Amino acid sequence: MISVEEARSRILAALSATPAETVPLAGGWNRILARPVLSRVTQPPADVSAMDGYAVRAAEAVEGASLAVVGSAPAGHPFAGSVGPGEAVRIFTGSLVPPGADAILLQEDAEAAEGRVRVTETVRQGRWIRRRGLDFAEGEELLPAGRRLTARDIGLAAAANHPWLAVHRAPRIGLLATGDEIALPGDPIPPGGIVSSNTHALAALVRAGGGDPLVLPIAPDDSRAIAEAAVAARACDLLVTTGGASVGDHDLVQAALGPQGFELDFWQIAMRPGKPLIWGRLGATPVLGLPGNPVSALVCAVQFLTPAIERLSGLPGGPPRTLRALAGAPLAENDRRFDHLRATLAEGADGQPVATPFPVQDSSMLKVLSRAEALILRAPRAPAVPAGTPVEVIPLGDLGI
Amino acid sequence: MISVEEARSRILAALSATPAETVPLAGGWNRILARPVLSRVTQPPADVSAMDGYAVRAAEAVEGASLAVVGSAPAGHPFAGSVGPGEAVRIFTGSLVPPGADAILLQEDAEAAEGRVRVTETVRQGRWIRRRGLDFAEGEELLPAGRRLTARDIGLAAAANHPWLAVHRAPRIGLLATGDEIALPGDPIPPGGIVSSNTHALAALVRAGGGDPLVLPIAPDDSRAIAEAAVAARACDLLVTTGGASVGDHDLVQAALGPQGFELDFWQIAMRPGKPLIWGRLGATPVLGLPGNPVSALVCAVQFLTPAIERLSGLPGGPPRTLRALAGAPLAENDRRFDHLRATLAEGADGQPVATPFPVQDSSMLKVLSRAEALILRAPRAPAVPAGTPVEVIPLGDLGI
Numbered sequence: 158m159i160s161v162e163e164a165r166s167r168i169l170a171a172l173s174a175t176p177a178e179t180v181p182l183a184g185g186w187n188r189i190l191a192r193p194v195l196s197r198v199t200q201p202p203a204d205v206s207a208m209d210g211y212a213v214r215a216a217e218a219v220e221g222a223s224l225a226v227v228g229s230a231p232a233g234h235p236f237a238g239s240v241g242p243g244e245a246v247r248i249f250t251g252s253l254v255p256p257g258a259d260a261i262l263l264q265e266d267a268e269a270a271e272g273r274v275r276v277t278e279t280v281r282q283g284r285w286i287r288r289r290g291l292d293f294a295e296g297e298e299l300l301p302a303g304r305r306l307t308a309r310d311i312g313l314a315a316a317a318n319h320p321w322l323a324v325h326r327a328p329r330i331g332l333l334a335t336g337d338e339i340a341l342p343g344d345p346i347p348p349g350g351i352v353s354s355n356t357h358a359l360a361a362l363v364r365a366g367g368g369d370p371l372v373l374p375i376a377p378d379d380s381r382a383i384a385e386a387a388v389a390a391r392a393c394d395l396l397v398t399t400g401g402a403s404v405g406d407h408d409l410v411q412a413a414l415g416p417q418g419f420e421l422d423f424w425q426i427a428m429r430p431g432k433p434l435i436w437g438r439l440g441a442t443p444v445l446g447l448p449g450n451p452v453s454a455l456v457c458a459v460q461f462l463t464p465a466i467e468r469l470s471g472l473p474g475g476p477p478r479t480l481r482a483l484a485g486a487p488l489a490e491n492d493r494r495f496d497h498l499r500a501t502l503a504e505g506a507d508g509q510p511v512a513t514p515f516p517v518q519d520s521s522m523l524k525v526l527s528r529a530e531a532l533i534l535r536a537p538r539a540p541a542v543p544a545g546t547p548v549e550v551i552p553l554g555d556l557g558i
Numbered sequence: 559m560i561s562v563e564e565a566r567s568r569i570l571a572a573l574s575a576t577p578a579e580t581v582p583l584a585g586g587w588n589r590i591l592a593r594p595v596l597s598r599v600t601q602p603p604a605d606v607s608a609m610d611g612y613a614v615r616a617a618e619a620v621e622g623a624s625l626a627v628v629g630s631a632p633a634g635h636p637f638a639g640s641v642g643p644g645e646a647v648r649i650f651t652g653s654l655v656p657p658g659a660d661a662i663l664l665q666e667d668a669e670a671a672e673g674r675v676r677v678t679e680t681v682r683q684g685r686w687i688r689r690r691g692l693d694f695a696e697g698e699e700l701l702p703a704g705r706r707l708t709a710r711d712i713g714l715a716a717a718a719n720h721p722w723l724a725v726h727r728a729p730r731i732g733l734l735a736t737g738d739e740i741a742l743p744g745d746p747i748p749p750g751g752i753v754s755s756n757t758h759a760l761a762a763l764v765r766a767g768g769g770d771p772l773v774l775p776i777a778p779d780d781s782r783a784i785a786e787a788a789v790a791a792r793a794c795d796l797l798v799t800t801g802g803a804s805v806g807d808h809d810l811v812q813a814a815l816g817p818q819g820f821e822l823d824f825w826q827i828a829m830r831p832g833k834p835l836i837w838g839r840l841g842a843t844p845v846l847g848l849p850g851n852p853v854s855a856l857v858c859a860v861q862f863l864t865p866a867i868e869r870l871s872g873l874p875g876g877p878p879r880t881l882r883a884l885a886g887a888p889l890a891e892n893d894r895r896f897d898h899l900r901a902t903l904a905e906g907a908d909g910q911p912v913a914t915p916f917p918v919q920d921s922s923m924l925k926v927l928s929r930a931e932a933l934i935l936r937a938p939r940a941p942a943v944p945a946g947t948p949v950e951v952i953p954l955g956d957l958g959i
Contacts, residue, residue: 182743183773186762187958198753200924207922233739233779235750250851251739253750292923299925308766308959312759312852313928316752320744338634338652342583343721349636349654351717352599358713361587365709372584378634450651451713481909508882521608522693523601524700527714555956557588558709 158427160537161460161495165476167422168436168461171443174471175326175394182315185306187367188324189471194300196317200292204254207285211245211267211274212236212258215282218245222276226269230255245274254286261285293317303471305367327369328469330462331390331442332356335400336449337378354523355399355447355454362458365557366466383413387439394469396442397462398435400449414439427537429494430520431457452520456497456532459551459558477551479534484546485513491539502530502552512550530554559828561938562861562896566877568823569837569862572844575872576727576795583716586707588768589725590872595701597718601693605655608686612646612668612675613637613659616683619646623677627670631656646675655687662686694718704872706768728770729870731863732791732843733757736801737850738779755924756800756848756855763859766958767867784814788840795870797843798863799836801850815840828938830895831921832858853921857898857933860952860959878952880935885947886914889936897936900926903953913951931955 159167177191206212213224224245230236232251240246240257248254248261259282266278293299299317300310306324314322332355339353340346353375360370373390376382383398390396414437415421421437430453435446445462447454459477468474483505488498498514499522505511512531519525531550542548560568578592607613614625625646631637633652641647641658649655649662660683667679694700700718701711707725715723733756740754741747754776761771774791777783784799791797815838816822822838831854836847846863848855860878869875884906889899899915900923906912913932920926932951943949 182758183761183765183771186765198747200752201922202747202752203750207920231738231779233737233748233751251752287920287922291920293925299928305958306762307928307954308759308762309856309924309928309930309954311762312755312856313924315743315755315758316852316924318743318747318753320742336634337632341721342716342719346599346603346719347634349604350634351601351603351652352719354713354716357583357716358709360584361707361709361712364584364587370584378632451717455710455713519608519688519692521602521688523710523714523717524694527700527708527710529710553708553710557706 158425158432161426161428162476164424164426164434164436165461165464168445168465169468169474171438172395172465172468172474175328175469177323178326179321180324182311182320182322185314185322185324186308186311188306188327190300190302190304190306190322191325191471192323193298193302194314194317194319194322196293196295196297196299198318199290199295200316201287201289203289205287206248206250206252206254206261207287208261208263209249210264210285211262212240212248212254213245213260213262213280214240214242214258215260215280215284217243218260218262218276218280220276220279223273224276226272226274259283259286305472325471327367328394328466329369329371329392330363330466331371331373331393331396332359332363333373333376333386333390333396333398335376335378335383335398339375341375354451355449358451358455359397359399359458359462362455362462362558363466366463367470368466380413384417387414387417391440391442393442395465396439396444398444398446399454414444419444427494428460429496432494434461450520451523452526455526459532463558478555479549479551480510481547482510482512482531482550484533484542484544484548485511486544488514488533488535488542488546488548490541491535491537493537495537496535498533498535499525499529500531500533500550501528502550512548559826559833562827562829563877565825565827565835565837566862566865569846569866570869570875572839573796573866573869573875576729576870578724579727580722581725583712583721583723586715586723586725587709587712589707589728591701591703591705591707591723592726592872593724594699594703595715595718595720595723597694597696597698597700599719600691600696601717602688602690604690606688607649607651607653607655607662608688609662609664610650611665611686612663613641613649613655614646614661614663614681615641615643615659616661616681616685618644619661619663619677619681621677621680624674625677627673627675660684660687706873726872728768729795729867730770730772730793731764731867732772732774732794732797733760733764734774734777734787734791734797734799736777736779736784736799740776742776755852756850759852759856760798760800760859760863763856763863763959764867767864768871769867781814785818788815788818792841792843794843796866797840797845799845799847800855815845820845828895829861830897833895835862851921852924853927856927860933864959879956880950880952881911882948883911883913883932883951885934885943885945885949886912887945889915889934889943889947889949891942892936892938892940894938896938899934899936900930901932901934901951903931903951913949
């Protein structure tokens with residue numbers, strides 16, 4: 158059995174980013190930039206007013222002075238002339254400052270009457286003028302490749318005059334559930350069978366991570382069905398199977414994929430819930446085999462699939478984000494498997510988060526996983542600790558997982 | 559001028575959730591459930607094995623005993639008979655426990671040979687059996703209305719045999735930029751003009767919040783164009799305008815919308831960046847008028863539009879999530895406007911987050927907003943504080959904003 162960290166490192170090392178595609182600006186949101194965005198314009202394009210008021214010559218605009226208003230410059234309609242001695246031009250936020258003016262007299266510091274304006278507060282040179290290029294200059298790199306684009310970044314790329322962006326293609330993740338005992342929701346349930354939940358939960362998790370899920374029909378426990386589905390999934394950037402990965406008598410996934418050119422890098426991981434996991438490659442397509450147990454499958458997905466999607470999407474990928482919380486109950490000594498206790502997360506008296514494990518941690522309990530707000534991480538051989546001890550947790554509310 | 563809190567309360571009070579729609583299971587991810595999900599099945603449907611091993615009668619399965627293996631029960635293929643005295647049935651994780659058996663002998667505690675199995679570790683009654691209904695029972699409410707659905711919730715709804723979900727329709731948010739001086743990215747830029755970024759950034763912000771953005775063509779500063787666009791937006795759950803909201807001479811939005819049946823509940827908000835804001839109603843459609851300045855528009859969107867989308871989506875809506883950080887630099891005394899300082903967010907020496915404001919806070923600087931990781935909140939009249947003082951911040955990385 159290998160550690161969670163080593164397993165994740167081996168998975169990430171085998172993956173690389175999808176190639177770039179061109180998307181319209183708005184389609185770039187939450188995607189990973191494949192080429193840097195260099196500004197195509199200078200912003201502001203010239204000196205502009207930061208306020209509503211009057212463009213003036215500062216040397217003249219002293220308290221009590223009276224200036225002739227020779228024109229107006231609404232934003233988008235620059236004043237054609239210049240501001241001469243004794244003159245002022247009505248101006249608005251974002252308007253170009255006309256030649257000759259070197260400061261803005263604020264509207265509230267001026268009294269306008271009959272084509273003239275009286276200064277009620279002396280103006281300082283350069284005041285309320287935003288200089289050309291204050292925000293950014295033409296040719297400047299505004300957004301680096303490899304960045305996950307926020308709404309603010311989309312605004313910045315727009316302001317830099319980019320109608321299109323080059324981003325990594327959303328990785329297509331094939332999802333294949335195996336097993337004779339499972340049925341799709343709403344379909345007839347076989348005797349002793351259960352409703353298949355894994356591919357649906359994983360499809361949502363893939364979407365949450367920015368991937369493009371492809372749910373394949375359920376493959377019964379039959380080599381041929383599994384092999385056929387695997388062939389259908391060759392167009393995927395990653396094939397994820399669930400079930401058939403344990404070491405029992407009915408573990409057909411490995412056997413079924415062999416004749417299809419599957420190179421097995423099988424391992425068991427020293428983790429709970431989880432343990433049985435397949436990692437390998439089917440021709441060019443990497444294959445991640447998750448346990449069939451829904452709770453195990455989802456916890457393994459948080460540890461391995463989400464980082465894999467990040468790497469395929471153009472990010473480095475790495476461990477899930479964790480935060481420090483206080484244990485809300487005593488924690489027992491851990492065995493040799495890295496444990497993930499399903500827990501609630503609440504704010505304690507002093508504002509620190511408190512993570513309290515559910516009393517029953519059976520890995521078949523999907524309802525408990527749905528209610529959980531965090532996974533308390535317990536290292537192999539971690540000693541028993543009393544309530545109030547700091548622990549590391551993966552917050553589950555983040556990212557829609 | 560009213561406070562940020564009062565403005566948000568008035569906005570939220572005027573909005574209600576969109577009606578429900580039926581979506582396929584996977585389409586429910588990140589949506590707000592409109593009707594509770596009650597389980598249609600009991601899970602597990604009967605007593606099942608929690609491990610691979612042998613179904614046995616515990617009273618007989620003592621160390622050293624030898625039992626006849628009378629059959630096998632792979633998951634999905636229940637054993638047709640029962641386990642009699644001196645008998646055992648091969649069983650796998652998830653398999654139904656055959657009648658007669660009351661415990662599972664673990665595979666690793668058994669030696670199998672020639673149709674018999676020898677017990678190497680005494681079995682306790684009930685051990686490794688998951689009881690019928692351990693996870694959930696038919697008719698049980700698993701997911702309440704009003705919940706934002708996670709990937710785990712989708713898995714739970716699937717396991718409860720729901721192929722469809724009733725969720726609130728994603729609110730359609732019309733986005734209308736106004737102004738003679740703005741051009742779409744890639745289009746010719748008028749003299750003294752700039753590239754329009756607001757609607758693109760806001761479209762991404764709407765998507766980040768789970769809404770459905772509708773970007774309307776730019777309306778020049780002309781009553782008729784604005785009025786036409788407003789009419790086109792009547793099918794929206796909320797119309798958001800940018801620009802034309804300040805009190806200068808060129809504020810046409812209010813004037814243009816009046817003849818269309820616009821009821822103005824205008825206010826100025828005591829905040830920075832921001833201040834000019836329109837709130838009202840055009841017939842049945844609520845209207846939020848944001849400032850034209852891109853930084854102001856986005857900060858106002860974080861404070862008002864995202865909560866509005868939450869309310870429209872079926873959540874209560876409320877202030878943005880904040881966290882406590884330490885000021886990374888001294889902060890000046892604040893005036894009467896609630897301030898939002900653009901800041902970086904890093905982990906300090908003791909693990910606490912440290913928020914350091916950018917040296918220049920000019921509200922025209924979109925690049926700085928894109929680089930910002932947090933907004934430091936400064937209450938009206940907040941006193942000057944030294945570096946290291948705890949401050950409240952809105953983390954911007956969350957939610958793709």
